[in-house]
Amino acid sequence: MTEAVCIVAHAHPDFSKGGGETAAYREFATLRGAGRPAALVTAAETGAGSEFILRHAADEYLFAIGGMSEDRLWWSDIADRRALVRFLAAQPVGVFHFHHLWRVGIDLVTELMEARPDARFVVTLHEMLAICAHHGQMIRTRGRELCRAFAPTQCAGCFPERTARHFALRRAAFLAVLRRFDAVVYPSDFVRGRFRDWGLVGPHEVVLENYLGDALAAFPRRVAADASLAGSFAFFGQPTPFKGLDVLVRGFALALAAMPGLSLAVFGCEREDVIRMFPEVAGALDQAGAAVSFFGRYDQAEVLDLMQTVGWVVVPSIWWENSPVVIQEAKRAGTPLVVSDIGGMAEKVRPGVDGLHFKRGSVQDLARVLRVAAGVEVFERVVGTIGDSLGQKAFLERLGSTLER
Amino acid sequence: MHPAGVVSATMQASLGNGVHLALDCLQRVGSNLFVQGWLTWPQARPAPDLAVACGGATLATRLASLHERPDIQGAARNALVAKGFLLIAALDEARAATALDLVVQSGRETCAQPLPEANLGPSVADMLGQSHWRIVFDLLEAAADAPGLDWLLRAGCFGRWLDTVPLVPHGADDQHGLRRIDAIAAPSGECAVAVTLPGPMPEGTELRAVAVLPGEGGSIRLHRLQGPAALRGESLLALYGRLPPEVALPMTVPKLVVELRQPGGGSWFRTRPRALPAPAFLTTLRQLAGAAAAGDTMHSFGWLRAVLEDRQDGLAPLACPAPRALAADTPVVAVLHAIDDPFAARLVLLAAAQIERHAAEILVVGPRPAAEAVADIFLQRGRVPARTSLDLAAAARRGTYARAALVPIDTLALGDALVAGSVDALFDRRIDGAALPALLRLAAVAGTMDGAETLARLAQLLDGGAEALRFGRAEGAFGQLLGDHLAGFWRDAAPGFVATAAHAPA
Known part of the structure; x- marks a missing residue:
């Protein structure tokens, strides 16, 4: 590794805790830790009256996004854009690594490429916003039907106020800029497949899982199964419409009725949050009674600890999930997983090795799989085979070859 | 919209054999002679031809027409026919000062009346302003067709009359005894007028229109609408026509002077048609035709097809450039x-x-x-x-x-x-x-x-x-x-x- 790297991201983890910004920051910290010069430049809500570009910490900078268009893909304020281009172009780096185009700007990337034709440009596509206008989730806006491929006419069905032509133009704009990158990093093979199907071919492509960071990488893993935890399940996350917590609560209640003694711990939200989002699960929660516990928000630094207090981590999302960090964390903790059988979840959790799969969205199948998982023999076997998440050495090697190629 | 058009004659003469001549107006305008008046002749004889002669030579006639003059009383009692006439002749400048004769030839009988050397009666514009609108509309239509009459436009002869013809909106109900008037135009030089009567349309009713466009030096240009015969319905007449191809496209919206001629009368009005792009013009024309046909779809469809064929023949050559x-x-x-x-x-x-x-x-x-x-x-x-x-x-x-x-x-x-x-x-x-x-x-x-x-x-x-x-x-x-x-x-x-x-x- 020789050339300095400028990492440009849509947010800074000091201000928001999303997976993309966390991955960008961990890359920055890990590169610097490994002795490679790096700068981190991220979007931020810096507040009125602030300077457009602020120094946040050593080699860390924030830029304001008030001058961007409403969809945060474009700069309305040309002076802001040009100032940011000048700032970035002046960085003494040979590589620009973007995480997301959202809150960064298609136009900014294009101008920076014109300004720095000598530099190498890499982008990590953490999600599928370029493919799907529905927050990149590839799930229909009405109902929970999964979307398997981009089709302008279907997109117009999801957004009746827009035309199929709009979606064709949208695709062309994203595709035209993404194809100019020298390399594209995908956090999962699933995401890579979706972008390939969509038409993104040309740049060097790498599937590289996000690195959890040195602190979590150094955390001691569970090495032996505690049989008493076999019937103990946990959910980590927010009760968003697509995380499948409603499916989990109802599936767990069914499993509990057939197999008393199971327990479910919900980390990340309270009972009221769940009922507010999914009023229909109130009955199932009442039925489960004390077997379901809510622990509210948790400190990210404690996540591996918490995961090691349960037998299984359940990821019941009804959308694809590109490369869920919670799966990486559970694998790091050594806690097996029960996951929906689609997308990034199905890819990252090898059935029978890292955990078990159930039919996405199926309460009955989840109940069946939870009962299977609660069997001591199955639990002990999976604890013995579950893989670890990506380590620092492997991450640096693969990232380095991508940045240098 | 039904003026009587009564004019007092300023000179009368008996030419013998029952032919009686009266002049209301005689005006020399440049190389043109305008004569308007009335005459009678015996019922047994055919309607006479009129001309102007100079030293025995007949001058070129630009227009000669006879028209009804219901204000001339008593002719029938004497077994005579009474008609108004309008005569426009080309006046040879070399002979402008020479004596002119009005020659009346009826069958084998020819007689002549010397015309006064001085102009007589009101100006042409004033004369037309006092004349029956049917006469003036006929002259307007003739002036649109005949290059020899374009001096009438340059001399502003229709101005006074046009100012008196009512100007109605391009889409209006209950106008001057008509239940509905619609007028549309396209930049392709096409116009259409539809008139709905309050009751069934009498046999012999005709709809005609002349487009009036601004000309050079404040004058006007006239174009008669040319196209298929008007579409006749139970109480609606729809007229479609195109201006001639020499009118530069796109055409500015003209004013239309419209005559609805009916047995025993008529209606005249001016309107500025609603300007529509060609596709919308034709779609609106279809609606007007549908209303005229009142359920007889085949009738209106056939008429519309004829309109489209007419415009295809007339307009297609204008829109094709030559590759270069x-x-x-x-x-x-x-x-x-x-x-x-x-x-x-x-x-x-x-x-x-x-x-x-x-x-x-x-x-x-x-x-x-x-x-x-x-x-x-x-x-x-x-x-x-x-x-x-x-x-x-x-x-x-x-x-x-x-x-x-x-x-x-x-x-x-x-x-x-x-x-x-x-x-x-x-x-x-x-x-x-x-x-x-x-x-x-x-x-x-x-x-x-x-x-x-x-x-x-x-x-x-x-x-x-x-x-x-x-x-x-x-x-x-x-x-x-x-x-x-x-x-x-x-x-x-x-x-x-x-x-x-x-x-x-x-």
Whole structure:
């Protein structure tokens, strides 16, 4: 590794805790830790009256996004854009690594490429916003039907106020800029497949899982199964419409009725949050009674600890999930997983090795799989085979070859 | 709208054999002699022919007509026929001062009456202003057709009369005893008038119209509407007509002077028709025809088909340019269209550098905010000028792009080309900028006068886009017929707009 790297991201983890910004920051910290010069430049809500570009910490900078268009893909304020281009172009780096185009700007990337034709440009596509206008989730806006491929006419069905032509133009704009990158990093093979199907071919492509960071990488893993935890399940996350917590609560209640003694711990939200989002699960929660516990928000630094207090981590999302960090964390903790059988979840959790799969969205199948998982023999076997998440050495090697190629 | 038109004669003479002549007006205007009056002759004889003679030689007659004069009393009692007459003759300047005779020939009988050497009665304009409107309308119609009568227009002879004819809105109910009046016009020089009577239409009712356009020096130009016979319904008459092809397209909306002639009377009015683009004009015409036919679909459909055939024959030759070769170094104007989407500007930014390599100027056509967003990309970059509007009529008139090649670029095609790496190929197909006047005529005949839409339609058509040949919903048999008719103009004309490559000199 020789050339300095400028990492440009849509947010800074000091201000928001999303997976993309966390991955960008961990890359920055890990590169610097490994002795490679790096700068981190991220979007931020810096507040009125602030300077457009602020120094946040050593080699860390924030830029304001008030001058961007409403969809945060474009700069309305040309002076802001040009100032940011000048700032970035002046960085003494040979590589620009973007995480997301959202809150960064298609136009900014294009101008920076014109300004720095000598530099190498890499982008990590953490999600599928370029493919799907529905927050990149590839799930229909009405109902929970999964979307398997981009089709302008279907997109117009999801957004009746827009035309199929709009979606064709949208695709062309994203595709035209993404194809100019020298390399594209995908956090999962699933995401890579979706972008390939969509038409993104040309740049060097790498599937590289996000690195959890040195602190979590150094955390001691569970090495032996505690049989008493076999019937103990946990959910980590927010009760968003697509995380499948409603499916989990109802599936767990069914499993509990057939197999008393199971327990479910919900980390990340309270009972009221769940009922507010999914009023229909109130009955199932009442039925489960004390077997379901809510622990509210948790400190990210404690996540591996918490995961090691349960037998299984359940990821019941009804959308694809590109490369869920919670799966990486559970694998790091050594806690097996029960996951929906689609997308990034199905890819990252090898059935029978890292955990078990159930039919996405199926309460009955989840109940069946939870009962299977609660069997001591199955639990002990999976604890013995579950893989670890990506380590620092492997991450640096693969990232380095991508940045240098 | 039914003036009596009674005029007091200023000179009367008996020519013998029962022929009695009265002159109301005699005016020498330049090389023209205008005579109006009345005469009687025995019922047993045929209606006389009138002429003016000078020294025994008959002068060329520009117009001679007889008309009813119900105000002449007592003729029938004496077994005579009484008619008004109007005579316009070419006055030989060499003989202007020579004595003139009015020659009346009825059968084998010829008699002559010396005409006064001085002008007699009111001016022509005043005379027409006092005359029965039927007479004046006939003269107006004749003046529209006969070049020898154009002096009447230059001399402002119809001005007073036209000012007295009521001006009615182009779509109005209950006007001067008529239940409904509709009038429409298209920039293709087409006009239509429909008049609905309060009751069943009497046999012999006729609808006629003359278009009045501004002429040089404050004068007017007249054109009779030419087209198929009017469509007759139970109580509605619809008249369609085109102005002659020599009227430059696009035509400004004329005023129409309309006569509804009925047995024993008539109605006259002026109106400024509602201006519609050709497709909307024809669709509205269909509605008017449908109302006239009152359920007889075959009748109206047949009439509309005749209208479309008439306009196809008359207008198609005007809208087809001849293909021309352009030199390879002809300046290129990139015409960016179909830009009404937030991602259009984003795509253009991505392609801006490549576009600038080919184009000396950028023309962005489309809705203003979107066009400005696209043009702004080039303004920011500051390498080539960018414009955001196309006034096709002005560009054609001034020859703005006459020495340029226009390269239409649809943003979706631009996106595909960007992804495929083939933006340069978009510049292979060029429209001859000198063909814009023909495009303007094509728009007038089968499109809208929106320059952006017109150019975009042509570009789409050249791209093979079937959507370019659609003109709104094609409802029913006529909708389909109309769609095919309009598409035919574009399909036939399109190849002529594409510039061929000039051979490089050896």
